[in-house]
Amino acid sequence: MKKKFSTLAVITSLGLVLSGCSSSDSNSDASGIKVVAAMYPLEFVATSIGGDLVSVENFTPPGVEPHDLELSPSQVVTLDDADLLLFISGFQPALEEAAQQSAPANSLDLLTIDGLNLLTATEDGHDDGAEDEHVDEEAHSDEEMVSDPHVWLDPERLVVIAKAVASKLSEVDPDNSEVYATNLAAFVAELETLDQKFLTGLASCERDLIVTSHAAFGYLADAYGLSQEAIAGLSPESEPTPKRLNEIGKEAKADGTTTIFFETLASPKIAQTLADDLNIEAAVLDPIEGISEGETYFSVMESNLEALRKALNCK
Ligand SMILES: [Zn+2]
Incomplete structure (x- = not known):
């Protein structure tokens, strides 16, 4: 009885070692680079550039307003296991808190990307270029200005984001950097066409x-x-x-x-x-x-x- 038990223990631990090996190799096999996207626009960028090489999980469930995101226990596990987290700081506090506890291997905060030319606003939405009357300006002068997180709604800024995501993916998975570059070029061309439509329209x-x-x-x-x-x-x-x-x-x-x-x-x-x-x-x-x-x-x-x-x- 005792012998049987220890044999089982050996097999079990051997199994764990083996599965441990295979999961550490998973970056280069079919399961791909594991990306967690905080919300849909980031999922869209990651799948557009990563294609079949990435598996992207969008943390904001369908129908949920992403500002309100709460994380489930299984999402915390997924986050811990992720190769790359794409998020926007100051937008979904629950996600940022969880990311600090269970750090994904890499992360990219969109608001830290160079060349995005971020806009600031007060929480109530008055931007700094607003032509408020003088009284209003004074009323808002002690309100904290924060970066407007909604960067994806300008196609030209989304080009800058896409380039940053592509270079991050190449950093995480250098073997496939050519594929990421090719996908990026096609995605950027589509965004530029969209931008032209808006400019003309x-x-x-x-x-x-x-x-x-x-x-x-x-x-x-x-x-x-x-x-x-x-x-x-x-x-x-x-x-x-x-x-x-x-x-x-x-x-x-x-x-x-x-x-x-x-x-x-x-x-x-x-x-x-x-x-x-x-x-x-x-x-x-x-x-x-x-x-x-x-x-x-x-x-x-x-x-x-x-x-x-x-x-x-x-x-
Ligand atoms: Zn919003």
């Missing part, structure tokens, strides 16, 4: 003000000469004061705004109420913080362009 419009549900479109506005007034701040949770809603209503009226934009993942209630009050339309402008079945970043951006062209009456 928004070149000649009657208006340039977009009233959005939360302040997700600062980079898109920056890229194409639009100005954004957001009902909520950088996070959809920051509810506007009645005073703020009143200001936005007045501004929309003065501008001749025809559309208040709302989102697919956050509640459309406030945007819809504002649109009803002003007797104008409410339409979707999608910040692509998540994705619906059958859609991609490119298809949603094309829909966003159409929505913008209609709302701003572009030629």
Whole structure:
């Protein structure tokens, strides 16, 4: 009995050693580089560049607003085992906390990438270029400015991000760096085509003000000469004061705004109420913080362009 038990123990530990060997080799076999993406746009970049060489897990489940992400115990294990974590600092605190406890082998914080030309805003979504009246500026002067995390909504900035992700993947998996470079070139070409469509499509419009549900479109506005007034701040949770809603209503009226934009993942209630009050339309402008079945970043951006062209009456 005793002998049998020890034999079993030997076999078991041998099995562990063997499986330990094979899993340490897994970077170069079919299971690929294990990438954890904090949310959909990062998953999209990682799969576009990594192709079959990577297995990407998006930590924000379908239908969940990524600002609210909470981690499950199994996600913490996945994170611990990951070859590369792609995230945006200051966006999903639960993920950053977990990443500090169970460190993935490599990580890339998008907001540390050179050449992104980050925009800053207060949490309530006022950007530093806003033409607020003097009183408002003083009221905000002691509010902390933070980096706007919604960098993926400008295709040109997403090119910079894609290049950084490609070089990170080549660093983690140098044997396949040529494949990553080839995939990157194709992805960048697609992003540049999209950028051209936005430049052309928004070149000649009657208006340039977009009233959005939360302040997700600062980079898109920056890229194409639009100005954004957001009902909520950088996070959809920051509810506007009645005073703020009143200001936005007045501004929309003065501008001749025809559309208040709302989102697919956050509640459309406030945007819809504002649109009803002003007797104008409410339409979707999608910040692509998540994705619906059958859609991609490119298809949603094309829909966003159409929505913008209609709302701003572009030629
Ligand atoms: Zn957001």
